[in-house]
Structures are given as C-alpha cells and as structure tokens.
Amino acid sequence: MQAELVDIRNHMAQYPPFDEMTEELLDRVVGDIEVVYFKAGSQILELGDPSSWLFYVRSGAVEIYRRTGELYNRISEGEVFGQFGLLMNRKVRFPAKALEDVLLYKIPYDTFQYLWENDDNFADFVEIEDRSRLRSAVSRREKSNQLMTSKVTRLISREPVSAPHTVRLQEAARIMTEHGVSALLLMDEEGDKPLLKGIITDRDLRTRALSEALASETPISEIMSEDLITIRSNIFIFEAMLTMLHNNVHHLPVMDGDEVRGVIALSDIVKYESQSSLYLVSNIYHQQDVKGLKKISLDVRDSFVRMVNEDANSHMIGSAMAGIGRSFTQRLLALGEEKLGPPPVPYCFMALGSMARDEQLVVTDQDNAMILDDSFVPEEHDEYFLALAKFVSDGLAECGYTYCTGDIMATNQKWRQPLRVWKDYFTDWIDNPKAEALLNSNIFFDLDGIYGETDFAEQLKTLVAEKASNSQRFLAMLARNALNRTPPIGFFRTFVLEEDGKHQKTFNLKRRGTAPLSDLIRVHALACGSRAQNSFERLKAIGNTKLLLEDDLGNLRDALEFISIVRIRHQALAIEADRQPDNNVRPEDLSPFERSHLKDAFQVVSGAQKFLKFRYHATVARNV
Incomplete structure (x- = not known):
C-alpha cells in the first residue's frame, strides 16, 4: 500500500465507525x-442536490444546517457527514459549509452501500444521530454486566419460610434450623390474608x-425487626445490592404488592457481585478501632477497580462507594460514642455532596455536618x-x-447546630440567594441523614422541597450560578484544555463535566x-412532572x-498504574471512541445549560 494510503488508513482507524472495521473492509x-x-x-453540500458521497473530515471544521437554515451541528476531525442523504433518497438533506479550511475524504455511494450491507457496526453508526449514538454507547456497556440485566427474582x-409473629423464640429457632434458612419472615395472620409483620435473622x-x-x-415479636426494608420483585440485582449497601442489611424480603415472593441474602448477591463491596461494608462494622478501619480502607480502591473492570455503571459504582464511605462514617460515630459515652442530646450526622447523592468516587474529601436537638445548650453539650x-x-x-479545604465539616461550629438553626439557615439561603447562599445551596442541598435522629435531615429535605419550588427568584439565581461551569467543548467541537498550571493540556471531568450536570x-x-x-433519581422525578421532554431526559441520563x-475509568487506570x-x-x-462520545455528551450539557438559562430567566436573575 502506498505511503499516502497508509496515512489515510491509520488516521481513519482511530475514529468510529472505522475503528472497529475489519482490515479487509477498511x-x-x-x-x-x-x-x-x-x-x-x-458550500460543500446544497439542500436537494444529488447525494453521492459520504464525507470524512481529515482536518478543519464543517457546519451542518437544517433545511430551515438553522445551524444543526459543527463537526471536526474524524467525523463524518452526508450519510442521511445516502440513506434516504440520494438527495442532500442537511446542507454543509466549510467553517474553516477543510480537508475531506470522499467515500463513494457504492462503497457506502457495501459497508452498510456488510458491517452492522457501520450501519448502526450511520443510521442514528449523535445523541442516539451516545445512548447506544451507554446501553452497550450496561448490557455486559449481569447485575444490571438480571432481575432480582433470579x-x-x-x-419463603415464615411463621406467625406470635411464635416463641425457641419455635422460631427450630423452624429456621429445620428449613436451613438464615432469615424467618414473621406474618400477621389476623386478617383475610397473611401480611408481612417483621423478620428475624440468625444474627x-x-x-x-x-x-x-x-x-x-420469649415472644419473637420482642426481638424481631419491624421497620422493614423490602424490595420489589421487578427490580434488577444491582438495585438490591445498592439497597443493602445503603441500609446495611443482609436480608431483603422481595415483594409483589403486599405478597412476599421470597427473601434474598447477602450471599445470594455475592454470587454475582465479585467486587466484594458488600463484604467490605460488612467488615467495616466488625472493626473495633480506627486502626482496624484504616487497615481495611486499603481495600476500597481494589473494590473500585474491580467494579470498573466488570463493567458496572456509574450509578452502581457511585452508590457502592458512597455506601462504603457512609459505613466508615457510621462505624466511627459508633466508636466515638463508645469512647465518649452516650450523647447528651439527640443528634443527626449528615453526609453532604457526593456521598449524599450516592455519586462518590475514590477522589473525595469530607463534607458533613451535625443537626442537634433543639434542647442543645452550647455551654453544656458542645464539648x-x-x-x-x-x-x-x-x-x-x-x-x-481528606479534610474539606472549605471546612464544610461538623468540626466547624457553624455546621454543628440545633435543628431550628438549620431551618433558619435553609430558609435564609432560599429567601436571600446571595453569592455565599448559592455556594451553600450547591453543597447543603445534597444532604442525607446517615446516623442518629435521621428524621432531622428529613425535615430539612421537606423544607427545601416546599420552599425552593415556590421561589422563582431563588431558582433563577441558582440557575445563573449553575451556568458558571461550562463543558470543555469549543466552537469547532474541539476540547478546551487548561492552558497553564500543573494540569495544562488537560480538562477536568468533574469540574467541567459531571459537576455542571x-x-x-x-x-x-x-x-x-x-x-x-441522586442525580439519576432526580431525573426520574423531573420526568414525572413533564418539565423536560423524555428525549431531553434521556440525553441528560446518557451524558x-x-x-x-x-472519569471513573480514568481513576481506575491511574490506580492500576x-x-x-x-x-x-x-x-x-x-480512546477515539471515548473522545467522540465525550464530545456528544458535552454538547448535551451545553444544550441543557442553554435551556436552563431560558427556563429560569437566569440572565436577568439579579433584577428578579
């Protein structure tokens, strides 16, 4: 092969759909x-002209327009255009214009047709638009993990083995031994049909x-667990795993309405979940001091890498890592109470930020606070x-x-206050959305009570949900603040990189990617x-209100x-190295695959920010 053709081949082999093409076809x-x-x-393509070529951009940038003249897309090196006309009626459907000097490779229609008929990956690529390709990329990854494709009923x-909730302790133990089970369901049999009342485990x-x-x-009702955590029979195994992680339970009744289908145990999920995050959490609660916790914390990164290598999705990984972090915190609180004695007044320990959202990774710091009972007296109790x-x-x-550099920790007296003060904080942040209030909103409005009187945190969630939705001024200011961090995508669909400092020639996937989202x-x-x-759960809630179109919600989920x-894979590769x-x-x-789809994802973020600006009149927020 001539040197020029080798150069063309090597370039195209870096970009989809040619990167997965056989050598013969390429x-x-x-x-x-x-x-x-x-x-x-x-002008490269005119609307309605005969369409005979698929175009591949070697260098430069091209603008693609709708038939109305509205700009549809900008594409650059390694991308293709012209496929929709070839697929339809051999007429140009989207006019194209050179935005800058551009070098193109023209692939004739006969070759295009041959590829379309003989290469499924090529056919899929050219038949769907950028955002559909992004969805396909996400879906393909998730389908490779059994935890995300298998229902919990599997x-x-x-x-299920059950007994009336009125049985005695000895009888309950006998039934469990006879049936060889580690959990016994306890039923209320007084009504028309038995209803689940509680559960008792060997633990x-x-x-x-x-x-x-x-x-x-002793009546079994005296020691059974009545505040039950249950799951629906139609959820996936990974959702059951996250429920166990979040609630630190080892058995989950599986329900069809109010009927019990069965019980799944920690050991059942571990057959699928070789990452051992559940066992790691279990081990955390068995540690008797900080030294023991520090020792097993070395396993956190190994667990993270295993989840990545087994194609877990980001929701699963983020929730698992948050569950691990939550467990370390809960165990430390229990050890602290053992050391210091019982608390003088009730309190709730709050996780904030990524842990509260179940989106934590291995690069993380502490964000936490304490809500104290309103009977708290600083002079008597704060020590x-x-x-x-x-x-x-x-x-x-x-x-x-690591310690929070912004001092958003319960060690800061400002974030260790009675419930009434916290309610005043949140009310003031919403009613008077100044710069500091907006910063606090981004941190404290992602909250989760993880220890103690968690109802205190639930009261704050209720306050926020009720007040924020009724304050257009606050929403406008918060939206305006959300536009400060933009995705790292330039005018020509090129990545915008840091220009100086130790991170020059890079872009930050948290600050410029997940955080704006x-x-x-x-x-x-x-x-x-x-x-x-959680951001994915928030998208579900948004969908229920029809605030965003289903396609837009899907694009945001995929992005x-x-x-x-x-971002997760980048961190896992660093750990392995x-x-x-x-x-x-x-x-x-x-990889070329990642570069291409990241550009698609960043464009989704950019478009979503434009809608945010329009929806909440963010540009005039100061005058609202």
Missing part, C-alpha cells in the same frame, strides 16, 4: 477514497437473644459534640477521606419539589452516565 474504503479541499466559507431459589438470634440470655418462651466530630473527622482522614439537574429537581438526592464512566487518581484527563489518553 482497505476497501481507503482504496476508493477521493481527497478534496474546501476553503473556509465554501436469586429466589425457594418459597438477631445471636445478638438479641443468646447474648442477653432470653428465655426460650461532647466537638470531640465526637473531631474523632470522626480524624478517623475519616486516616481512612483516606449535577448543578443543572439540581435546579430542575428543586423546581419540581423533588426530595431526591451523565458516559462522562461519569470515563500506581498513580494518584484525579479528574484531569488528557485527550490523547482517551
């Missing part, structure tokens, strides 16, 4: 190519019965809570969760009065998933 394409050049401003291997028998030497005739907060914060730092999703969710915290998973993981990516370190 050689045929290269052999049929014509090379053409257009000066900036030249784990049910037997009929309960050890910790609540044997350790306290309860009599064999205890400061000591507890410091014990937890120092312990988290030992386990790899989380910010704009938060605004829409607050406008809808949603109490959801969030793809940007997140590229014994480098410190971060969020700063060099374009040349990405």
Whole structure:
C-alpha cells in the first residue's frame, strides 16, 4: 500500500465507525477514497442536490444546517457527514459549509452501500444521530454486566419460610434450623390474608437473644425487626445490592404488592457481585478501632477497580462507594460514642455532596455536618459534640477521606447546630440567594441523614422541597450560578484544555463535566419539589412532572452516565498504574471512541445549560 494510503488508513482507524472495521473492509474504503479541499466559507453540500458521497473530515471544521437554515451541528476531525442523504433518497438533506479550511475524504455511494450491507457496526453508526449514538454507547456497556440485566427474582431459589409473629423464640429457632434458612419472615395472620409483620435473622438470634440470655418462651415479636426494608420483585440485582449497601442489611424480603415472593441474602448477591463491596461494608462494622478501619480502607480502591473492570455503571459504582464511605462514617460515630459515652442530646450526622447523592468516587474529601436537638445548650453539650466530630473527622482522614479545604465539616461550629438553626439557615439561603447562599445551596442541598435522629435531615429535605419550588427568584439565581461551569467543548467541537498550571493540556471531568450536570439537574429537581438526592433519581422525578421532554431526559441520563464512566475509568487506570487518581484527563489518553462520545455528551450539557438559562430567566436573575 502506498505511503499516502497508509496515512489515510491509520488516521481513519482511530475514529468510529472505522475503528472497529475489519482490515479487509477498511482497505476497501481507503482504496476508493477521493481527497478534496474546501476553503473556509465554501458550500460543500446544497439542500436537494444529488447525494453521492459520504464525507470524512481529515482536518478543519464543517457546519451542518437544517433545511430551515438553522445551524444543526459543527463537526471536526474524524467525523463524518452526508450519510442521511445516502440513506434516504440520494438527495442532500442537511446542507454543509466549510467553517474553516477543510480537508475531506470522499467515500463513494457504492462503497457506502457495501459497508452498510456488510458491517452492522457501520450501519448502526450511520443510521442514528449523535445523541442516539451516545445512548447506544451507554446501553452497550450496561448490557455486559449481569447485575444490571438480571432481575432480582433470579436469586429466589425457594418459597419463603415464615411463621406467625406470635411464635416463641425457641419455635422460631427450630423452624429456621429445620428449613436451613438464615432469615424467618414473621406474618400477621389476623386478617383475610397473611401480611408481612417483621423478620428475624440468625444474627438477631445471636445478638438479641443468646447474648442477653432470653428465655426460650420469649415472644419473637420482642426481638424481631419491624421497620422493614423490602424490595420489589421487578427490580434488577444491582438495585438490591445498592439497597443493602445503603441500609446495611443482609436480608431483603422481595415483594409483589403486599405478597412476599421470597427473601434474598447477602450471599445470594455475592454470587454475582465479585467486587466484594458488600463484604467490605460488612467488615467495616466488625472493626473495633480506627486502626482496624484504616487497615481495611486499603481495600476500597481494589473494590473500585474491580467494579470498573466488570463493567458496572456509574450509578452502581457511585452508590457502592458512597455506601462504603457512609459505613466508615457510621462505624466511627459508633466508636466515638463508645469512647465518649452516650450523647447528651439527640443528634443527626449528615453526609453532604457526593456521598449524599450516592455519586462518590475514590477522589473525595469530607463534607458533613451535625443537626442537634433543639434542647442543645452550647455551654453544656458542645464539648461532647466537638470531640465526637473531631474523632470522626480524624478517623475519616486516616481512612483516606481528606479534610474539606472549605471546612464544610461538623468540626466547624457553624455546621454543628440545633435543628431550628438549620431551618433558619435553609430558609435564609432560599429567601436571600446571595453569592455565599448559592455556594451553600450547591453543597447543603445534597444532604442525607446517615446516623442518629435521621428524621432531622428529613425535615430539612421537606423544607427545601416546599420552599425552593415556590421561589422563582431563588431558582433563577441558582440557575445563573449553575451556568458558571461550562463543558470543555469549543466552537469547532474541539476540547478546551487548561492552558497553564500543573494540569495544562488537560480538562477536568468533574469540574467541567459531571459537576455542571449535577448543578443543572439540581435546579430542575428543586423546581419540581423533588426530595431526591441522586442525580439519576432526580431525573426520574423531573420526568414525572413533564418539565423536560423524555428525549431531553434521556440525553441528560446518557451524558451523565458516559462522562461519569470515563472519569471513573480514568481513576481506575491511574490506580492500576500506581498513580494518584484525579479528574484531569488528557485527550490523547482517551480512546477515539471515548473522545467522540465525550464530545456528544458535552454538547448535551451545553444544550441543557442553554435551556436552563431560558427556563429560569437566569440572565436577568439579579433584577428578579
């Protein structure tokens, strides 16, 4: 093959759909190519003209227009255009114009047709638009992981074993032994049909019965768990796993309405979940001191990498990592109470930011706070809570969760206040949305009560949901603030990189990717009065209100998933190479597939920000 053709072949082999093409097919394409050049401003395709070529951009940039004259897309190196006319009636459907001097490879219709008939990947690529390709890329990854494609009913291997909730302790133990089960469902049989009343596990028998030497005739109702966590029978296994992680439970009744289909246990999920995040959480609660927690914290990154390598999606990974971080915090709080004694007044420990959203990764710091009971008296009680907060914060730092540089931690007295003060904080932030209030909104409006009187946190969520949705001024200011971080995509669909500092020639996938998405999703969710915290769950809530079209919601979900998973893979690769993981990516370190679809995803973010600006009149927020 001539040197010029080798150069063409090597270039095209970097970009989809040619990157997955067989050598034989790619050689045929290269052999049929014509090379053409257009000066900036030249018309390449006119609406309605005969369509005979697929165009591949070697260098430069091209603008694609709708038939109305409205700009449809800008494409650059490694991208193709002209396919829709070839697929339809051999007439140009989207006019094209050279935005700058452009070098193109022309692939003739006969070659295009041959590829379309003989290469399914090529056919899929040219038949769908950019955002559909993004959705396809996300879907293809998720389908490769059984946790995300298998329903939880697949784990049910037997009929549920149950007994009346009135049985005695000895009888309950006998039934469990006879049937060889680690959990017994306890039913209320007084109505027309039995209803699930509670559950008892072998762990309960050890910790609540044997350790306290309860009599064999003790009613089982005295030690059964009544505040049940259950799951629906139509959910996926990974959702069951996340429920276990979030609630630190080892058994989940599976329900069809109010009928019990079965019970799944931790051991059932581990058959599928080789990442061991559930076992890691279990081990956290068995540690007796900070030294033990620090030792097993070394397993967190290994668990993260295994999840990435087994094609878990970003929701699953983020939730699992948040569950692990939440468990470290909860165990430290319990150890702190053992050391300092019982708290003088009730309190709730809040997780904030990515942990509260279930979107935590391995590069993370601490964001937390304390809500104290309104009976709190600083002079009498604060010494205890400061000591507890410091014990937890120092312990988290030992386990790899760095101190917050902005001091958003319970060790800061400002963020260790009674419930009434917290309600005043949130009310003031919404009623008077100044710069500091907006910054606090971005941090504190993602909150989760993870220990103690968690109802305190639920009261704050309710307050936010009710007040924010009724304050157009606050929403406008928050939307305006959400536009400050833009995706790193330039006018010509090229990546915009840092120009100086230690991260030059990179872009930050958190600051310029996932964070802008989380910010704009938060605004829409607050406008809808949603109490959801996770970005994917917020999108579901937004969809229920019809604030956004289903296609737009789908595009946002896909963009969030793809940007997140590229960020996650970047961190996993750094860990495997014994480098410190971060969020700063060099374009040349990405595969052509990732580069192409990241551009699609960033364009979704850019479009969503434009709608945000329009929807909430963000540009005139100061005058609202």
